[in-house]
Amino acid sequence: MASVTITNVWKYYGKTVAVKDLNIHCEDGEFVSVLGPSGCGKSSTLRMLAGLEHISAGDIHFGDMRVNELEPKDRDIAMVFENYALYPHKTVYENMANPLRLRGSSEDLIEKRIAFAAEMLEIEHLLQRKPMELSGGQKQRTAIGRAIVREPKLFLFDEPIAHLDAKLRARMRGELKLMQRRLGTTMIYVTHDQLEAMSMADRIAVMHNGVLQQLGTPQEIYNHPVNEWVAGFVGEPPMNFFDCELVEEGGRFVLVHPAFRQMVSEAQSALLRGALRGTSVRMGIRPDQISIGGKSTVESVAGTIKVTEPLGGDTLVNVDLKNAQLLVKTHPDFSGAMGETCHLTFDTGRWHFFASDNGIAYF
Amino acid sequence: MTQNKNATPEGVVRYVEGAKVLDYLPQVFNVKPSSSYYFWLMAPALIVLAAISIYPFFWLIWMSLHNVGSSAGDTFVGLKNFEKLLTDDKFWIGWGLLFKYTAFCMFFEIAIGVLLAVILNGHRFENILVTVFLMPMMMAPAIAGLVWYYLFNSTFGWYHWLMQSLGILGETSIIGSTDTAMAALIIVDIWQWTPLITLITLAGLKRVPRDQLEANMVDGASAFRNFVAITLPNIYPFLLIGIMLRFMDNFRFIDVILALTGGGPAESTKVLPVYLFDVSFVFFKLGRGAAIALTLLIVTIILCKLLVRVFEGPASKRTDMGS
Numbered sequence: 001m002a003s004v005t006i007t008n009v010w011k012y013y014g015k016t017v018a019v020k021d022l023n024i025h026c027e028d029g030e031f032v033s034v035l036g037p038s039g040c041g042k043s044s045t046l047r048m049l050a051g052l053e054h055i056s057a058g059d060i061h062f063g064d065m066r067v068n069e070l071e072p073k074d075r076d077i078a079m080v081f082e083n084y085a086l087y088p089h090k091t092v093y094e095n096m097a098n099p100l101r102l103r104g105s106s107e108d109l110i111e112k113r114i115a116f117a118a119e120m121l122e123i124e125h126l127l128q129r130k131p132m133e134l135s136g137g138q139k140q141r142t143a144i145g146r147a148i149v150r151e152p153k154l155f156l157f158d159e160p161i162a163h164l165d166a167k168l169r170a171r172m173r174g175e176l177k178l179m180q181r182r183l184g185t186t187m188i189y190v191t192h193d194q195l196e197a198m199s200m201a202d203r204i205a206v207m208h209n210g211v212l213q214q215l216g217t218p219q220e221i222y223n224h225p226v227n228e229w230v231a232g233f234v235g236e237p238p239m240n241f242f243d244c245e246l247v248e249e250g251g252r253f254v255l256v257h258p259a260f261r262q263m264v265s266e267a268q269s270a271l272l273r274g275a276l277r278g279t280s281v282r283m284g285i286r287p288d289q290i291s292i293g294g295k296s297t298v299e300s301v302a303g304t305i306k307v308t309e310p311l312g313g314d315t316l317v318n319v320d321l322k323n324a325q326l327l328v329k330t331h332p333d334f335s336g337a338m339g340e341t342c343h344l345t346f347d348t349g350r351w352h353f354f355a356s357d358n359g360i361a362y363f
Numbered sequence: 364m365t366q367n368k369n370a371t372p373e374g375v376v377r378y379v380e381g382a383k384v385l386d387y388l389p390q391v392f393n394v395k396p397s398s399s400y401y402f403w404l405m406a407p408a409l410i411v412l413a414a415i416s417i418y419p420f421f422w423l424i425w426m427s428l429h430n431v432g433s434s435a436g437d438t439f440v441g442l443k444n445f446e447k448l449l450t451d452d453k454f455w456i457g458w459g460l461l462f463k464y465t466a467f468c469m470f471f472e473i474a475i476g477v478l479l480a481v482i483l484n485g486h487r488f489e490n491i492l493v494t495v496f497l498m499p500m501m502m503a504p505a506i507a508g509l510v511w512y513y514l515f516n517s518t519f520g521w522y523h524w525l526m527q528s529l530g531i532l533g534e535t536s537i538i539g540s541t542d543t544a545m546a547a548l549i550i551v552d553i554w555q556w557t558p559l560i561t562l563i564t565l566a567g568l569k570r571v572p573r574d575q576l577e578a579n580m581v582d583g584a585s586a587f588r589n590f591v592a593i594t595l596p597n598i599y600p601f602l603l604i605g606i607m608l609r610f611m612d613n614f615r616f617i618d619v620i621l622a623l624t625g626g627g628p629a630e631s632t633k634v635l636p637v638y639l640f641d642v643s644f645v646f647f648k649l650g651r652g653a654a655i656a657l658t659l660l661i662v663t664i665i666l667c668k669l670l671v672r673v674f675e676g677p678a679s680k681r682t683d684m685g686s
Binding site: 050051052071072073077078079081083085086087089098099102103146150156 | 572574575577578579580581582583584585588592593596
């Protein structure tokens, strides 16, 4: 087991920058997920950790040991690949035995470790099969089994469940998290699926265009995004954004949008007062932080229902405001017909204000 | 061709609820052709193949059972031609030389060819280097034989001069001595045909799955073990094609040998196909030549089968491991 420290790491492919000045520290035994859209540099980061890519600049330490120049075989890591990368000629048993055989382990130990891993992953009955005869989920379990028999210092997972069907993916999320807790091994888990990152990781590193945007617990990332990009990327359905003006009235700010006027609380006004540049801001509010009803109140905003999407557990409502649209997540028995007028109430305690020039969050 | 039952008297035009509808394709194109239609399409190729390949093959068998070209006309002699081969020393020496020649050529061609391919694969100048390495292959074998004949020449041959300066060769030419003439032939074959193995191996190397190589590296394999465990099994089918081609060529091609040594000196390079050439077209004993040719063909087929089995062996063994 070891902590992982990535210090000022850069990765260039020719002149293209894949990773820019990355700094991540991951505690011993921690589950850190690297989250970002494709092309954000997350896989390059993982491959540098594995030793499969040269590090253009910066240092990577496992514990106190600098590993920049170490071959993958000398790093004591195990990696699970996106497409499993099983050896097609070998049985499940031999696939899992491979890392141990390469290190010259005794047959007794190999058998013991595989028995342990196979039981944990529930693939005991598959040990004599070939990868070709396995389903996607079974292949993925075999790939994980190959990683855990080694008892490595560090697990590197590269979108391991991206190709599974939705139901199996949901199940594997829970199982992977449980497995990591049981083994207590440090884990770096790369994914583009925020649900995986949010549900499994101790901490999430959100990356975009090769730059680390935010590193924090799932709650921090969700409740206190540092900028507009993170706020928009994390959360499903995505956050609503509005271009607004701030006007000061009686010691408090008032948020003005062509479609609505909303009072900003004392506390939030205080936060804005020192930091605010100019008068325009981007207001962001999540679909579940807006309540929708038929009756008008003092604070409510009137809109027209464009379309409703019942999802079973909740209902998504697309609402047309004056020159704006927004998405509301509400209870499943909401009934509103297309074209009907509705009244929206914002949970103003939980909205976010971002600078309209660089997208950095005020709160 | 069968009539499509949906076809209307108007041909491709149909009427649906009074409206005129034009089918996407005329229905006559949608009728599946019968198998005799395909046969007639292939017939010209089959006829040509029969004329140049199948007919001579049966003629060869016929000749091997007859005494051809004698003053008494062609007489049936049964298996006499084959019987005579059993006591023919030159026939057996020819086999020995052929195996020696083929074994040396294939060993060096595969070793050097695969090594070159591994070095070239992903090299910065791969495309240019491959083209350069392929040049010997583009030369007609007879021309290659002539070029090397001059290179090996003991008075003005550049290669001979080089070897002599290095103290490896004496005064006599490499093709002039019974000890070294076979080596000369092997050198030419390696020079000309190693690129083929390189080319085929290179194609195989491109198909080796990168993720498996990387997984094995992370599992703890060194570069060499990675090559043995992942790369080799993946290029086996490609190597097999290369080896089969080279093996069959070595059993057939005599143009370089005829150009360089003609089977000499003192018959030290008279491999079986050269002996066959002598018997059939120098001494015109066509019946006996046919018997030799038929033997050669049968042995080639058997060895090819064996090669395939040997090469499929490691792959199937791997699948049995751990059970």
